[in-house]
Amino acid sequence: MEISAAGRLEVRITTADVGKRVSVRCLTEAGTAGGKFTDTVGVLTSWDAGVLVITRKSGESVRVDASSLVAGKVVPPAPARRRGPAADYEELARITSRAWRPLESARLGEWELRAAAGFTRRANSVLPLGAPGVPLDEALDVVRRWYAERGLPAYVQTATGAEGTQELLCAELERRGWVREVSAELWIGALAPLADRAEAEGVVLAREADEAWLARYQRKGVNEVALKVLGAGPSVWFASVPGESGAAPAAIGRCVVDGRWAGFAAVEVDPARRRQGLATVVMAALARRALDEGASAAWLQVEEENAGAWALYAGMGFAAHHAYHHYRERT
Numbered sequence: 001m002e003i004s005a006a007g008r009l010e011v012r013i014t015t016a017d018v019g020k021r022v023s024v025r026c027l028t029e030a031g032t033a034g035g036k037f038t039d040t041v042g043v044l045t046s047w048d049a050g051v052l053v054i055t056r057k058s059g060e061s062v063r064v065d066a067s068s069l070v071a072g073k074v075v076p077p078a079p080a081r082r083r084g085p086a087a088d089y090e091e092l093a094r095i096t097s098r099a100w101r102p103l104e105s106a107r108l109g110e111w112e113l114r115a116a117a118g119f120t121r122r123a124n125s126v127l128p129l130g131a132p133g134v135p136l137d138e139a140l141d142v143v144r145r146w147y148a149e150r151g152l153p154a155y156v157q158t159a160t161g162a163e164g165t166q167e168l169l170c171a172e173l174e175r176r177g178w179v180r181e182v183s184a185e186l187w188i189g190a191l192a193p194l195a196d197r198a199e200a201e202g203v204v205l206a207r208e209a210d211e212a213w214l215a216r217y218q219r220k221g222v223n224e225v226a227l228k229v230l231g232a233g234p235s236v237w238f239a240s241v242p243g244e245s246g247a248a249p250a251a252i253g254r255c256v257v258d259g260r261w262a263g264f265a266a267v268e269v270d271p272a273r274r275r276q277g278l279a280t281v282v283m284a285a286l287a288r289r290a291l292d293e294g295a296s297a298a299w300l301q302v303e304e305e306n307a308g309a310w311a312l313y314a315g316m317g318f319a320a321h322h323a324y325h326h327y328r329e330r331t
Helices: 089-099 136-148 167-175 191-195 211-216 224-231 278-292 307-315
Strands: 021-028 036-048 051-055 061-065 069-074 104-108 111-115 126-128 155-160 178-190 204-206 236-241 251-258 261-269 297-303 319-329
Touching (some): 021 051, 021 061, 036 061, 036 167, 051 167, 061 167, 089 251, 089 261, 089 297, 089 319, 111 136, 155 167, 167 178, 178 191, 191 278, 204 278, 211 236, 211 251, 251 278, 261 278, 297 307
Parallel strands (some): 261 297
Antiparallel strands (some): 021 069, 036 051, 051 061, 104 111, 111 126, 178 319, 204 236, 236 251, 251 261
């Protein structure tokens, strides 16, 4: 917290600091003997009518009464990772978008409207990497119409928690009644250590997802559109560990190699074969192939509630880079 030369806590933020990363301390239960201090760090997304709204790295919005502030200051962006690959948000957003290519897209200024008949929100949402070129309300009207013409709900994909992410846009969407339906984190790590974690014996790599691979894939009712999205990308590989004769594979995975990055997805294991290291074997095999194609860094996406995946990937050397969210207008 900001402390003056006299040793007093001071509030050194104003309404002019909206859009900046701040750290504040406020007093809860003021006026009582048991009053407590709480600290909040995030992007100051508004300061109206005596109430501050701060968006944390997770995307959670925290409301703080200005009268309860006892200290506050602008703080620098979160420090860069000390290990593993360095990357900014925009680079990762473009890389991940190319791993889930839509069947149809359109430009609205620096926004990309993406559609793929509803298969995965990542290919059926707006990617707003910059300004739309028109006022926000007008841009959202265009978004609604474009998705309505395709029989799809309108989603906007945003991110929080890294330099260059979209906390202000999140706050504006929430003020307009848009609801955050799905949140996840994008994790990154070094590729070579992943490739060294296990032998690849028994792993079959292919350029297309065959019927056996799809039999293990958790999304049901995969159609032609889904196959096109899954198979699209700069260099796509599908991995399988064969199961018993006639059964679905014991484990599968998907990897998209794009320059220095290798993106991992659809890593799934037969529930009866879990805790046998099969997910590690699949990812190691895909990592070796990605290294052969010149990649050096890895990324993957993990939903908030998937505690098992968090533990697995942290053990492989991955760490969170930012959170991303899909907003849908309240109906």
